[in-house]
Amino acid sequence: MGGFKASTGDKKRRIIIAAMRCFQRKGYVNTTVDDIASEYGRSKGSIYWHYPSKKAILIDLFSYWMDETFDGINAEIAPLKSSRDKLIRMGEFFIESLIRDYELYSSMMVFWGTAFEDASMRRMVVDLYRRYDEVVTSLLVQGQADREFSVPDIPAFSTMLIAMIEGLIVRQVMSRSLDLERIRREIPSLVKRFLP
């Protein structure tokens, strides 16, 4: 993460970044294509040369972010052996990302906003859930197989763990008032209670 570097004359990438900044400041509905164009430093027509619609920009931004997120997670947990440690690291990673790239996460939350209004965006968010679920569930299965811990109901616990992370992100973006450092510190003790 922390990525989104606009270097190589990749126009679409640059437009995505411009859009991200606008969405972050004004939300999706309140951002006009002219806003994006002016942040991009070009005119509106130019935007439409690269993208067929405003929504296509949002979708592209979402896909990009989703890929980056999963690459980040995998890189973080790959070197660890214990499944419990991987889950702890995953939780910490999200909170650290939220602290570091707050603006990014903030702009990503517009997806949730649009998903409540738009079926095709909702499908993308649901796909994201599915991918989170795959990761967490496989870690719970692995840890149980290795006799690291035992959980009564893996799908239910997986769902609840993911829900907690998501809830924290949503809340922080809304209120900007959480003591994230403090929460990060409590993650190991929390996961250990969860998975004794």
Next chain:
Amino acid sequence: MGGFKASTGDKKRRIIIAAMRCFQRKGYVNTTVDDIASEYGRSKGSIYWHYPSKKAILIDLFSYWMDETFDGINAEIAPLKSSRDKLIRMGEFFIESLIRDYELYSSMMVFWGTAFEDASMRRMVVDLYRRYDEVVTSLLVQGQADREFSVPDIPAFSTMLIAMIEGLIVRQVMSRSLDLERIRREIPSLVKRFLP
């Protein structure tokens, strides 16, 4: 909950219900005032006789729901003695409400959507968080004082418990695919792990 009865010729109440149904189907942005009027069974001019703006309807709906929710929670947990039981009951109550009044929760989620776009709506959501926090924190403090359980960091744990509930609601409204009965069954064991 399960309320929102339109009986007493209270026009504003009826308008709120009509708006709720529309928001639930189409989201806030995609619902026009004409939609609300037609669901209300009257014309647009009539809506504007009762409410000064579309947003005022949303805000009124939110306040109404917020009050109902906290009344519901208090009624549920009042008869219980143990703080841990109260927290379990609270969790179960939310899941049960989500199963029973799915449409209601679904329409409430438009607040989150608008809150990402609109500062005044965000303030209302933040106020809701504050009220949740008050309830959960006081239960954790009480339980700790009664030596029922011990938590290392009450604010952090309170935040995470609330985040989990919120995350579950958001996800269910998005995906409609959770096995909520299963999750409800796991709440006691989860809270007991959380608060040993």
Next chain:
DNA sequence: AGTACTATACTGACCGGTCGGTATGTTAAA
């Protein structure tokens, strides 16, 4: 080197529909 041609990238005026909100008139009950 000069010319012709082409693909890419961009401009900005413009259109057309939508929708929140308003102005004005109507009805029915007290």
Next chain:
DNA sequence: TTTAACATACCGACCGGTCAGTATAGTACT
């Protein structure tokens, strides 16, 4: 006959999307 409650017709700002034209840079032929 007053007024709460509603209907109808309308306004106008806003904005996503279009399009005819322009600029630039690479290529190919002479």
